[in-house]
Amino acid sequence: MCTLPHGGENSDKDQAVEESGFKKGPWTREEDEVLASYVSIHGVGNWNIVQKNTGLARCGKSCRLRWTNHLRPDLKRGAFSDEEQRKVIELHASLGSKWAKMAQELPGRTDNEIKNFWNTRLKKRRRLGLPVYPDDIKPMLNDSEAFPLPELIFDDCNFDLERETLCMPSTSFGPENSIFEQQISDNPIMHHPKPISIVPENSIFEQQISDNPIMHHPKPISIVPEN
DNA sequence: AATGAAATCAACCGCTTTATA
DNA sequence: TTATAAAGCGGTTGATTTCAT
Numbered sequence: 635m636c637t638l639p640h641g642g643e644n645s646d647k648d649q650a651v652e653e654s655g656f657k658k659g660p661w662t663r664e665e666d667e668v669l670a671s672y673v674s675i676h677g678v679g680n681w682n683i684v685q686k687n688t689g690l691a692r693c694g695k696s697c698r699l700r701w702t703n704h705l706r707p708d709l710k711r712g713a714f715s716d717e718e719q720r721k722v723i724e725l726h727a728s729l730g731s732k733w734a735k736m737a738q739e740l741p742g743r744t745d746n747e748i749k750n751f752w753n754t755r756l757k758k759r760r761r762l763g764l765p766v767y768p769d770d771i772k773p774m775l776n777d778s779e780a781f782p783l784p785e786l787i788f789d790d791c792n793f794d795l796e797r798e799t800l801c802m803p804s805t806s807f808g809p810e811n812s813i814f815e816q817q818i819s820d821n822p823i824m825h826h827p828k829p830i831s832i833v834p835e836n837s838i839f840e841q842q843i844s845d846n847p848i849m850h851h852p853k854p855i856s857i858v859p860e861n
Numbered sequence: 862a863a864t865g866a867a868a869t870c871a872a873c874c875g876c877t878t879t880a881t882a
Numbered sequence: 883t884t885a886t887a888a889a890g891c892g893g894t895t896g897a898t899t900t901c902a903t
Binding site: 660679680681682694695698702731732733734745749753 | 888890892893897
């Protein structure tokens with residue numbers, strides 16, 4: 635593990651290299667290029683030897699995270715579509731805070747993205763006193779599992795996904811969830827889509843692919859497990 | 862235009878799970 | 883079977899950006 639002592643950072647964060655020899659903080663374009671090139675040749679995994687083989691001053695954990703969240707060629711980027719938002723809500727209702735599992739159902743999205751999206755949304759809606767779920771989605775988990783913080787939640791409100799507005803509050807919610815189970819079987823959105831490969835416009839990867847011949851990936855990477 | 866608040870995003874930390882010798 | 887390393891995961895933080903006043 636690349637755990638580092640607290641409070642030991644240099645003032646120049648970008649250039650800071652800790653006692654352990656590993657650098658922290660934002661990745662530079664050059665570091666991204668080194669890591670992406672390495673992965674294109676050797677594939678993913680064995681993150682701890684990346685540093686040894688490339689000279690990157692990053693621990694394996696940091697390399698894995700950077701690849702997973704930013705350099706993977708199949709990442710979507712950009713705002714979540716209405717459909718994706720809806721799916722995140724549905725998945726959260728059924729899984730709770732299982733971000734990695736949720737990411738498996740949303741091709742091109744990372745667990746970190748989904749987590750950030752959800753936390754932002756949750757915070758906003760709590761502040762506005764709006765229900766976390768639209769009225770047609772009931773959480774399968776009990777309140778404390780779905781929402782660790784104590785919270786007054788209105789339910790059975792008509793929720794406009796686009797405008798995020800509360801239309802008509804009525805009753806409180808309970809743990810019953812038969813409606814949701816029905817939705818999973820009825821709703822085509824809930825069936826796993828096929829993995830797609832997208833290279834985001836203006837991404838580092840796009841540029842590398844066009845600039846660098848070794849960036850033509852020998853191994854397609856799927857983030858969605860085969861069913 | 863300046864400023865503070867809110868939102869967003871990237872990255873780290875620490876714990877858990879899985880793989881391997 | 884056990885110990886260790888590696889990988890995975892969720893929570894959290896802090897920097898930056900955007901928005902409102």
